[in-house]
Amino acid sequence: MSAPASPFDWAPKLVSSFIDGAFVGEVGGYRIPTFYPGDGRIISELQEADALEVDRAVRSARRAFNDPAWRDMAVEARQSILYRIAETIEANALELATLETLNAGIVRRDVLGRQVLRAAYNFRFFAEAISQQPGQVWQQNKDYLTFVTRHPVGVAALIAPWNSPLALASMKVASAIAFGNTCVLKPSEQTPLSLARLVELINDITPPGVVNLVNGRGGVTGAALTEHPDIDLIAFTGGTETGRQIMQTAGRRLKPAAVELGGKSANIIFADADQERALDGALISIFSNNGQQCLAGSRILVEDSIFDDFVGRFVERAQKIRVGDPLDDATEIGPIASARHREHILSYVGVAQSQGASLLTGGHALDRPGYFVEPTAVLAPSNSDRVCQEEIFGPFAAFVKFRDMEDAIRMANESQFGLVGYCWTQNLDKALRVSQGVRTGLMWVNTPMVRELRAPFGGVKDSGLGRDGAAASMAFFTEEKTTTIPIADTTLRKFGV
Template identity: 60%
Template sequence: MSFELPIQPPARVGGLINGTASSGGGIDIPVFYPATGAQISTLTEDDGAAVDHAVAAARRAFDTGPWPTLSVAKRIEVLEACRATILANVDELARLECAATGLVLRELRARHMVRAAYNFRFFAEYISQSAGQSYTQTEGYLTTVTREPVGVAALIAPWNAPVALATMKIAAALAFGNTCVLKPSEQTPLALARLVALLQEVLPEGVLNLVNGRGSVTGAALVAHPGVDLISFTGGTETGRSIMSAAGRNLVPCTMELGGKSANIIFASADQERALDGALQGIFSNNGQQCLAGSRILLERSIFDDFTEKFRARAEQVRVGDPLDDATEVGPLASLAHMNRVLSFVDAARGDGGRLLTGGARRHDLGEGYFIAPTAVCASSNADRCAQDEIFGPFATFLPFDTADEAVAIANDTAFGLVSYVWSDDLPTVMATTPRLRSGVVWVNTPMMRELRAPFGGYKTSGVGREGGAACEAFYTEEKTTTLPTTPPTLRRFGAGAD
C-alpha cells in the first residue's frame, strides 16, 4: 500500500541567517515521509562556521538592532503579525509538518497550527499586562525592579510536535526582547524552515535565525557557543544532560523540558467510561509520541481485569493508517529506527514476565511506512523496563494497585516526574493523592490540558525550569534593581579633612 504525499516539499532544506539561505557547510541528511518510508527531501547540515554566523547575526540584532528596545506596544503589533502569518498559512504548514512527522493532518490543522498561532497571541497579551515593582519601605529611597531581555537565545525544538513546541519558545523569547537561533530536529525540518522564512517578512533582520543539523554537530556547536546567552531545549533526557554540561562551562542558564513516564492512576471511584476515553487519548494521541503521555496506567485491582479488557477491545478498533485521511486516529511513527525501538519493548516486556494484551507488531499491511498496531502490556512489576523506560510510542503499560498509598508509591517510583493523571469522582481520594505525586503537573479527571498561564515542567530527570507566562518572563529576562534617593542623602566626605 502506498499513500499520497501531503505536499511536495522543497528538494533541499537549509538554514536561514539574516533572512538569507545558509551555505550549510555540512553533510546532506535525507528527510523521509514516515507513511511510506520514501525520501522526500534533503537537509543541508549547518556546521560550526554556519552556527557561528547565525549567532553573530542574532548578536548584532540584539546589540545594535531595534528589537530589544522596541516599545511594548510595537512588539505586541509584531507578535500579532506573527500570529496572523501562521493563520494565513495553516494548510501549507500543516502539510509540511505532516510530510516530515507522519502526524495526522486533521490534528495538525485543527490543533498544532492553531496552538502555534495562539502562542504568539498569548505572549502579546502577557507583555501587555506585565509590570515591574517598586519599594519605598526604606525612608528616603525609591527602589524599582525592571526586566530587560537577556540576549541571544538558542532554541532547540523536538521532532514530535515541531511547530507547536518551537513557537512556544520563539514567541516567549521574542516577546521579552531577545533574539534567537532556532535548531529543529534534523528529522523534521520542513514546516519550521517554511515558518521561519515567512516570519522574516514581519521581524527585523537577524532577530530569528535558523540552523539545521544533527545534535552532535549543529546542536553541539550552538549550545557551546560563547555568544549564546540562554538555552531552551525540549527533547530527550540524555541529550538534555549533554546540553546542560556544555552550557555550564559558559555559565549559560537553561530550561530543559525532557522525558516522562507518567502515571495515569484510575481508581474504582472514577467514572469508568470517561477514564477509559482519557486513558486511550493519553497514550495514543499524537501517534503516541509525546513526553506527557499517560504511558503507565495504574488500575485499582477491583477494576483491573474489566478495564484492561475494555481497553484492549477499544485499542484494536483504533484506526491506524493514512495521515491524510480524516478518519485516521494513529499514523506512522516518526522514523524506522524509532519504530524498531518501540517494538523492541514487546520482547523486553515478555522477558521481564509481562503479558502482551494487544498489538506489538508492525502493520505490514500498510506498506513500507512506519506503522505499528496500538500496543498494551501488563507488566509483572513497576521495575520492568516497559514501566521504567520512556518508550515514546503508542504503547501502554498496565499495573495494578490495592490502596491509594500503593498507587502513589508506584507512580513516584520512576526517574521521571513530568505529569501525573488521577481519575476519581471521590473528592477525598483526589485531595489525598494529588499533593503526594512527584510531578510538575497533575491532571485530575481530564486528559492533556495545557494552561499557558501556569508553569509547565517536570521534577527529577523530566526537566529543569518551567515554561509558561511568568516562568518564561523569569527565564527570558534579567532583573535590574535601580535605587534613587527621594531626598539628597548625607554623604561622608572622604579626604576633606576635619570640619
C-alpha cells in the same frame, strides 16, 4: 497560497539554514535525507550547518539584538508583530500542517486542529502577556525609591524536538522574542520542513536576524550552537541524556538553561472514577500524537477491583483504532516518525515478555510501506519492570494493578521521571491527596492534557529543569535590574577631609 496538486509538492527539495533574513544558498557539506514516514520515501534533503554556519547565525542574532530598534521596541509595537505572526500562521495553516505530517507522520487533521492552532496561540498569548507584567517598587526605606526593571537576556539558542515541532518550537520562539531577545532555532534533523517554513514566514514580519534557523545533527550543529560563546541562554526540549549534556555545557559557560525532557507518566484510575471518561482519557493520553509525546500516560495504574473490566474495555477499543495514512482524515494513528524509532518501540515487546509481562494487544509492525505499528498494551507484573520505568515514546501502554491510594502514590513516585501525572476519581479529597503526593511538575485530574499557558509547565527529577508559562518564561528570558534613587537629602561620608 493555494494548495498544490499533491501535498508532496509543498516539500522543498533542499532545506538549508535561514540566516539574517534569507535561506543560505546551496553549498557543499553533509546532506541528510528527510523521509515521509507514511511510505518511507525520501521527500527532501537537509543541508547540515557546520560550526562556521552556526557562527554566522549567532552573529546575525547578536547584531539584531544590539540594534535598539528591536531590543528597546515599545511593547505595543512588539505586540503588533506577535499578533501578525499569529495571523500569518493561521493563514498558512494547511501548508504548515501538511509539512509537519510529511515529516513527522502526525495525522494532518490533528496537526490542523491542535498543533497549528497552538502555534498561533503561542504568539497571541505572549503578545497579551507582555502587556500585563507588573512592575516592582520598594518604598519601605523612606529616604530612597527602589524599583526593578526587566531587560532581555540576549541571544537564545532554541532546540526543538521531532515529535511536535510546530507547537513546541513556536512556544520557545514566541516567548524569546516577546521579551526582546533574538534567537537561533535548531529543529531536529528528522523534522526540518515545517519549522523552515515557519521561520520564513516569521521573517516576513520581524527584522532580519531576530529569528534565525540552523539545521543538522545534535553532535554537529547542536553542539556548535550550545558551545558558542556568544549564546546567552539555552532552551531545549528532547531526550534526558541530551539534556544532561546541554546542562553541562551551559554550566561550564555559566549560561542559563531550561530543559524539558522525558517522561513515564502514571495514569491512576480509581474504582470510583467515571469509568467511561477515564477510559477515553487513558486512550487519548497514550495514543494521541501517534503515542510520541513526553506527556503520554504510558503507565496505567488501575485499582484492583475494576482492573480486569477496565483493561478489557481498553483493549477492545485499542483494537478498533484506525491506523493508516496520516493525510487521511479518517486515520486516528499515523506512522512512527522513523524506521529506527519503530524498531525501538517494538523491541520493548520482547523486553516486557522477558520479565513476565503478557501482551494484551498489538506488538507488531503493520504489513505495509511506512513505519506503522499496532497500538500496543501489555500487562506488567511489577511497576519496577523495564516497560514501566523506561520511556518507550510510542503507542505502547503498560498496565499495573494497585490496592489503594497509598499504593498508587507510591508506585507513581517509583520513577526517575516526573513530568506530568493523571488521576481519575470522583472523590475530591482523594484527588487532592494524589495531586499533592505524586512528584510531578503537573497533575491532571479527570481530564487529559489541558495546557494552561498562564501556569508554569515543566518537570522534576529526570524530566527536566525550568518552566514555561507567562511568569516563568518572563523570568527565564529577562534579567532583573534594581535601581535605587534617593528621594531625600541624605548625608554621605566624606573621605579625605
